[in-house]
Amino acid sequence: MASAMLNGAENLTLVRAIAPNPKGLGFLRSDIHGKNFINLTPIPRAKVSIRAARNRTLVPKCSISAPRPASQPRFIQHKKEAFWFYRFLSIVYDHVINPGHWTEDMRDDALEPAELNNRSLTVVDVGGGTGFTTLGIVKHVDAKNVTILDQSPHQLAKARQKEPLKECKIIEGDAEDLPFPADTFDRYVSAGSIEYWPDPQRGITEAYRVLRLGGKACLIGPVYPTFWLSRFFADVWMLFPKEEEYIEWFEKAGFKNVQLKRIGPKWYRGVRRHGLIMGCSVTGVKPYSGESPLQLGPKAEDVSKPVNPLVFLSRFILGAMAATYYVLVPIYMWLKDQIVPKGQPI
């Protein structure tokens, strides 16, 4: 059963009305009480007038930030940059990055909608990295049925060292071009990886393809900030999608019963204005076997194309500097949580 939505997100402000999404997603419905799953079901724009929506539609305040610009520098949202980013980050990843953004509590909460309810399910963990999320998966599913895929050999080397993951299959590969035939897995899980995919729609379409009929995808990822400074650093660093973008990508890929559950570190007390590196868990069910109904052209990024080393290095350094801001945010929020009396907003 779903636990309360959001660890400590009780003080979310719910507001009336939302402007229509310019991409045509329409308006979004959500649970007025902010408990359990937010079922962000898109309502066709044509069917809802703005005035009617003002009166009837309730959405969390955080999803009405200024539209996320489609083109921002996002210096680390490319495969080559992500590769080098994790070349260094993998050394400290489990000890420095996860405790601030992706705790065991959050992981278990985020995996709940994946319905890992049978030990013989076959699961692929895409962008599985050091295996932190996979450790949550193998609590429910036999490790021999679990495949970890990541483009970073350095991250995967850490996963290989973990005893509970010894029987998992560990594969180097690209989330946007999965090396599996259609209809292979019962579950697709990906946590904290979409932000590095140059073409997130393609990765989600791949999730659809590799799932079996009735299989479920569970994608855990960041959410876009509303606070200006956080927005600046988010845009410089990598992709922070908006909640409605996730829904749109899932639905376009062909998923049904698309749901979004908010997550966040407990000590944030539900604050989402700075964005979250792990801010939501989005699930969808594959209704038909075979390929996704969405046909995409060639991949956006050609990794074999040579890059100017100077441009690459500058992008990399700027991106890494922006990422540092997000190492500090959870510390700042933790200090606030310690100082501000319990029950008060921070």
Ligand SMILES: C[S@@+](CC[C@H](N)C(=O)[O-])C[C@H]1O[C@@H](n2cnc3c(N)ncnc32)[C@H](O)[C@@H]1O
């Ligand atoms: C923030 S880590 C998340 C690791 C793990 N899922 C966890 O929960 O701790 C992001 C991972 O995505 C991987 N990644 C980034 N782009 C990828 C791509 N295109 N294909 C496969 N993996 C990718 C990175 O190498 C990195 O290991």
